[in-house]
Amino acid sequence: MWEYIGQEQIFNYLNKARLNNNLAHFYIFQGQKFLGKKSAAFYFAKSLFCEKGKKEPCLKCKQCIQIDKGIHPDIFYLEKQQEAKDITINDIKILKDKLDNKPFFNKWKIAIIEEAENLNIKAANAMLKTLEEPKGDAIIILLVNDLSKIPATIISRSQILYFNLVDFKKIYNWLIEKFNLKRDQAREITHLSKGRPRLAKIFATEEEYLAEYKKITYDFLNLFDNSVEINQKFQYLDSLILNKKSFNEKIALSKDLIDKWQTIIRDIFLYKIGSQDRIINYHLRGKIANLEINPKKIVELWQETSNYKNYFLEQNIDVKLLLENLLLKI
Ligand SMILES: [Zn+2]
Numbered sequence: 001m002w003e004y005i006g007q008e009q010i011f012n013y014l015n016k017a018r019l020n021n022n023l024a025h026f027y028i029f030q031g032q033k034f035l036g037k038k039s040a041a042f043y044f045a046k047s048l049f050c051e052k053g054k055k056e057p058c059l060k061c062k063q064c065i066q067i068d069k070g071i072h073p074d075i076f077y078l079e080k081q082q083e084a085k086d087i088t089i090n091d092i093k094i095l096k097d098k099l100d101n102k103p104f105f106n107k108w109k110i111a112i113i114e115e116a117e118n119l120n121i122k123a124a125n126a127m128l129k130t131l132e133e134p135k136g137d138a139i140i141i142l143l144v145n146d147l148s149k150i151p152a153t154i155i156s157r158s159q160i161l162y163f164n165l166v167d168f169k170k171i172y173n174w175l176i177e178k179f180n181l182k183r184d185q186a187r188e189i190t191h192l193s194k195g196r197p198r199l200a201k202i203f204a205t206e207e208e209y210l211a212e213y214k215k216i217t218y219d220f221l222n223l224f225d226n227s228v229e230i231n232q233k234f235q236y237l238d239s240l241i242l243n244k245k246s247f248n249e250k251i252a253l254s255k256d257l258i259d260k261w262q263t264i265i266r267d268i269f270l271y272k273i274g275s276q277d278r279i280i281n282y283h284l285r286g287k288i289a290n291l292e293i294n295p296k297k298i299v300e301l302w303q304e305t306s307n308y309k310n311y312f313l314e315q316n317i318d319v320k321l322l323l324e325n326l327l328l329k330i
Pocket residue numbers: 049050051052057058059060061062063064
């Protein structure tokens with residue numbers, strides 16, 4: 001069984017290459033967050049190591065289980081250390097040493113690098129060296145959300161597999177069948193996940209995550225009420241405890257926050273142009289429908305929030321001050 005839905009074309013492609021002995025040494029799995037790139041990489045690894053040797057991994061043999069538990073000796077997973085700004089050359093050196101050793105099971109060695117856009121320049125150069133001298137038994141998979149942030153020299157040496165958004169109907173049925181959700185819940189979460197299966201799974205299984213998301217977006221939507229005063233906007237921001245984290249964490253948290261705000265801004269716009277069937281915050285549709293706001297202002301707000309997320313937040317300025325400024329534009 002495929003562990004999640006969608007992306008079957010990618011697994012079929014890799015599987016064919018495996019059966020034809022035609023696997024590449026370097027792959028880039030490209031696609032937005034939450035599409036299941038990491039699961040696909042591990043699932044593919046299982047299909048290479050599974051003792052049953054069928055098209056799909058059995059998920060029950062020793063190899064499959066070790067991979068699931070993250071203790072397989074020939075599979076290495078690398079991600080940015082939590083407090084670090086990026087993936088460093090030292091991280092890559094350690095990984096390279098592991099790949100240089102003989103495989104434990106005499107098959108493959110697989111490195112999976114999460115959010116490879118976090119490689120800093122030195123690390124990317126070290127990675128490039130590894131790519132230039134491929135080892136026969138090593139496969140490196142870079143998981144990438146944004147291909148434009150990966151050096152062209154790395155891209156040109158890799159095979160790129162593109163992950164797509166999954167059809168709403170597929171996600172809806174999956175939520176009902178696999179997670180036993182009621183129809184209303186499944187519909188709500190299908191919309192919230194925007195075609196991203198892993199996000200749907202998180203919303204379906206982590207109650208707190210769903211509740212927090214709903215609270216942040218509901219409170220944000222309330223700020224559009226004309227009677228809201230400035231200090232209420234600032235209180236809203238304070239309640240999100242931005243001042244209790246390190247700078248890097250603050251940036252990450254702020255971007256995440258703006259992503260959530262943008263779902264509301266996007267939904268208001270969709271309602272105004274009559275495309276409400278694709279709104280994300282389906283559970284807030286009544287409130288959004290009743291909102292009186294100039295569509296031009298909504299477009300401006302979208303651009304502003306994008307500027308803050310992609311540019312201003314990178315400028316080493318007081319994050320809280322920036323976000324306060326942004327809220328004043330509502
Ligand atoms: Zn197996």
